[in-house]
Amino acid sequence: MLGLLINGKEAQEMEYILKRELEELLLDLSDSRIDDRVKKAMEEKYKLIFGLYRRFAHPNDCVRYIKPLKKRVHK
Template structure:
């Protein structure tokens, strides 16, 4: 396990960056031109980023990015 000390400003910046990336992935997953294999890799990246997001964001923010089974590709 690795520890990390960051201040509130840095937490907000990390939260913002992860949100932007999650939103971009969500848009790209819906694109029909993208190959299924690439979408699978994007899905894995989304899971990792969401795990990080849960560590820095409020639970109310996290619920906006929870994906349901019906949304998955």
């Protein structure tokens, strides 16, 4: 376990950066042109970034960046 001591302004900047990265990842994950192998790597990155974001943001703000569930096709 590592610790990090930052001031309020730095926390706001970190939250902003993480939000922008999450928005970009969610947009790219919904793009059907991207290969499934690439999306798998992006999903791992999403989990890591979202975990960091949850440490900085209010829980109500985190809801916006929760990845939607995949729709299953019934055969």
